Amino acid sequence: MAVDDVVLINDQWYVLATSSRADESTRVLKHKDTFAVxxxxxxxxxxxxxxxGIYHQGTRFLSYFELSINHRRPLLLHSTxxxxxxxxTADITTPDIYQEGQLVTRKGIAHIFRSKLLxxxxxxxxxxxxxxxDKAxxxxxxxxxxxxxxxxxxVRGAKRRKRGQxxxxxxxxRELVFSYRGLDNKTRRTRILLSQPPDNQNEGQIYFAIELLPQEKKQFYFTIACEIETSKPAILTYQQALANSNQAVITARKGIGQVRTSNEQFxxxxxxxxxxxxxxxxxxxxxxxxxAGVPWFxxxxxxxxxxxxxxxLWLNPQLARGVLGFLATTQATEENAAQDAEPGKILHETRQGEMAALHEVPFWRYYGSVDATPLFIVLAGAYYHRTADRIFLETIWPNIKAxxxxINHYGDCDGDGFVEYARHSADGLIHQGWKDSDDPIFHHGGKPAEGPLALCEVQGYVYEAKKIAAKLAALFGETSCxxxxxxxATLLKEKFNQAFWCEEIATFALALDGHKRPCRIISSNAGHALFSGIAHPEHARCVAETLLSEASFSGWGIRTLATTQSRFNPMSYHNGSIWPHDNALVxxxxxRYGFKDQVQQILGGLFDASIMMDLHRLPELFCGFDRLPGQGPTLYPVACSPQAWASGTVFYLLQACLGLxxxxEKPQVRFHHxxxxxxxxRLEITNLRFGNAVIDLTLRRHLHDVGVNVLRKEGDIEVAVIV
Structure with a gap:
């Protein structure tokens, strides 16, 4: 590894995102419930x-897979x-080949092309x-x-007292089969089919003796099927699978809005x-x-x-409908301490796999998140505004009321008007906001905060949820509700601004502890109070200045924790790192409060970071070190990549810039300042759909504003620009 590829920090080496070695474990494929790293x-x-590995329904079906030539690893030319x-695809070539200590074939004579899909x-x-x-x-x-x-x-590190066989x-x-009989009484098989019989095989190793004449081409195909019990996937040819995969991409894109700009890197x-x-x-x-993300989530x-x-949502509202429908169906209906479940609570996560089935982990269906429930209502309201799909909203209105x-009965466990959390499951998450690691909530000086804890951002989500639910209740004729x-919502807003505002740090407290003492910590959580609209305007301006200060903004993005805080560590999961989705919400x-210059500052930092990342892919998070000339951002070593809400970041940032x-009621597409x-x-938005209408737009940047032109309009839809 070149010296420029790494940085030494506190006696530990971290790989820069610009390093050619940073992507060794980031070649990811996924289809349905199967993914591969x-x-x-x-x-x-x-x-x-x-x-x-190759994973299927929560289990790794292939843990080692290596191709070698004449007992040596080939040389890598390129992969993507x-x-x-x-x-x-990977382009590789033969290494130097020796026989009895003598070089018989120099490297780079044969080209080997590999392509893989799920x-x-x-x-x-x-x-x-x-x-x-020029010779065989x-x-x-x-x-x-x-x-x-x-x-x-x-794989993540859990130790089991007993495993299956x-x-x-x-x-x-032309076939070899690996098998495992789990403690859940299910047999899992990895069936490997070869396009031609090997010349030799033994205990998972296969060998082919190949004579390759000058200018001759030879091809091999491997098919690896994941089977559980009698459930066997259909086996296609490579060409059929590739054609199906390509067609699926084309079909999926038809209903989704597309964005293109004048900047090819963007x-x-x-x-x-x-x-x-x-x-x-x-x-x-x-x-x-x-x-959520590969590989861990x-x-x-x-x-x-x-x-x-x-x-x-603004480009693909059908994704929101799928999320709302799934979460409504899996909403908790009874109390279950082992799952942190209570009636009306929205799912935190659900898992497949042997350990979840045996309840060795509580995540078969687990409800230990304090924010998913109000955010479910926020998404429902946003989906209605985006689609006017009243019929679907009526089907989930009982779930919204639940x-x-x-929120009012289980979430507010002490009746003070704020929503708090405390885990009930012995194996569940200690912290149940989006910062759900072991140590993200603490007081000035670093002392852990004792619960139940009322998080800053959660009160904002609840405020927004109640405002939205009020509009939906009026829509359905429930005027008193x-x-x-x-x-x-009005009472919550006033109480929040009184209890959470910390004048001495010019931002909202990270949380209130179980004794209602504020955690006076400068964190990105305060920016979510602007996202929800719960912050008073004068407080919002202070929060904006605090979050874009040198202590919070690294040059790449807003840190989860300011550098001035006692537990700040740019390499920690939640106490100083940079999360793209967090920045998008901020x-x-x-x-929302009119600070468009600051929005562009965040967009610019994350855009520059994306240029430095392999495949232009922002990971789940990266380290919160200061931006330095000539260096890219520093990777967090076990971040998921791709991660769904990191992938959604660029679209939300654009929406924020455009005020879209x-x-x-009209129906209408609006651009606010x-x-x-x-x-x-220049920016083009095509295939933007609203009901039965569709519209294509082009936006051009001017010195002080943006011009919006309609290229195509079909159906009943208007465009309004508010300046």
């Missing part, structure tokens, strides 16, 4: 956190994932060899497979983000649901799904 060669190695995330629980691989030399090559192609059937929680590997002609960020959202969106009986999360749907009941909710809050909203940064001279 490869190294850049397309292999599966035991490196880093050991997270590489196609822009639409359907295909991983489709319906099956991994398909194409290997093509071509001899560019005798090559020994060896492929090694292993399957450990580790549950995703084992790994069965002997079965070899038969387009790279937009395109990768849209492709990641499409890849992470997984079909359920209620519609698509964005799985490839499953439905309530909070993550809601925020991702909000970010992408969520309101949870609407009036009561408006009254509750930016939307800044736009919808009115269901639109602004574009100087590196985006």
């Amino acid at each position: 490869f190294d850049r060669y397309g292999d599966i190695q035991r490196l880093g956190m050991g997270e590489q 994932v196609k822009e639409d995330n359907t295909l991983l 489709w319906d629980g099956v991994h398909y691989e194409h290997i093509r060899l071509f001899n560019y030399g 090559l005798n090559l020994h192609l060896e492929v090694r497979f292993e399957a450990d059937y580790a549950d995703i929680f084992e 790994v069965l002997p590997v079965q070899h038969q002609g 387009n790279g960020w937009l395109n990768r983000s849209a492709a990641d959202l499409q890849m992470l969106a997984t079909q359920t009986e209620h519609g698509d649901y964005p799985y 490839s499953t439905p999360f309530g909070r993550d799904g809601i925020i991702t749907a909000l970010q992408y 969520a309101l009941h949870w 609407a009036a009561e909710l408006e009254h509750q 930016a939307m809050g800044l736009a 909203t919808f009115s269901e 639109p602004r574009l940064p100087e590196y985006l001279q």
Whole structure:
């Protein structure tokens, strides 16, 4: 690794995002409930956190997969994932080849092309060899497979007292099968089909003796199917699977609005983000649901799904409908301390896999998040404003009322008007806001705050939820309910600004502890109070200045915790790192109060960060070190990438800059004081749909404003620009 690839901080080395080594574990494919993490060669190695592998329904079905030539690893030329995330390709070449200590073939004579894709629980691989030399090559192609059937929680580090039985590997002609009988009495199999019989095979290793004449091409295909009990996926040819995958991308894009700008680097960020959202969106009986992230969170999360749907709502409202439908169906209906469940509470996460089925972890269905429930109502209201889909809202109105009941009765456990959390499950999450690590809530000086804890941002979400629910109640003719909710929201806003405002740090307290003492900490959470509109305008201006100060804004983005705070650590998960989605929510809050210059500052920092990231993909989070000339941001070593709400960030930031909203009454698309940064001279929005109407727009940046022109309009829709 080159010296410029790393930085030394507190006696530990961290990899820069600009390093060629930073992407070794970030070659990711996903389709439905199957995902794969490869190294850049397309292999599966035991490196880093050991997270590489092919996973299906919460279990790793292949834990080792390595291709070698004449007992040596090939040389990597290039690898990438196609822009639409359907295909991983790697160009590699033969190394120096020796026989009895003598060099017989110099490196770079044969080209080896690998391409890989996932489709319906099956991994398909194409290997093509071509001899560019002037004499025949005798090559020994060896492929090694292993399957450990580790549950995703084992891969993350959980230790199990007992595991199921790994069965002997079965070899038969062009097929080898790995098997595991789990403690849940399910047999999981990894069935590997080869396009031609190997010349030799033994215990998961296969060998091909290849004579490759000058200018000759030879091809191999591997098919790896994930089976559980009698559930066997359909096996297609590589060409059929690739055609299906390409068609699925085309079909999915038809109903989604598209954005393109005059800046090709910005387009790279937009395109990768849209492709990641499409890849992470997984079909359920209620519609698509964005799985939170690969590898650790490839499953439905309530909070993550809601925020991702909000970010992408203006371009793809059907994703929000899928999220709302799924969460309404999985809403808790009874008290269950082991799951942190209470009637009306919205799901935190749900898991498949052996450990979840056996309740070795509480996450089969787990409800330990304090914010998903009010955010569910926020998304419902935003979806209605975006679509005017009253019929669907009526179907989930009982779920919205159940969520309101949870907020007022279970959420406000001490009756003081604020929503608090305290876990009930012995194995559940200690902290249940979006900062859900072990140590994010504390007092000045670093002392942990004792619960139950009332988080700053959660009160804002509750305020917004009640305002929205009041409008929906009026829509459905429940006028007394609407009036009561408006009254509750007004009281909450006044009480919040009195109890949470900390004049000495010019921002809102991070939280109130169990004794109602404010945690006087400068954190990004305060920006969410602007997002919800609960902050008084004079307080909002102070928060904006505080969050864009040098202590909070690194140059790449707003830190979760200011550098002046006692627990600040730029390498921590929640106490000094930078989370793209967090910045997007803060930016939307800044736009709500008219601070468009600050919105553009955040957009510019994260855009610059995306340029430095592999594949233009913003990860879940990255380290909060100061931006330095000539250096990219520093990666957080185990961040998910892709991560749904990180992928949604660019779309929410653009919406904040443009002040783009919808009115269901007109119907109308509105731009409130639109602004574009100087590196985006032109922006095109196409296929923007509202009901049966569709519109294409072009926006051009001027010195003090943005011009909006209609390129195409079909159906009943208006465009309004408010300056």
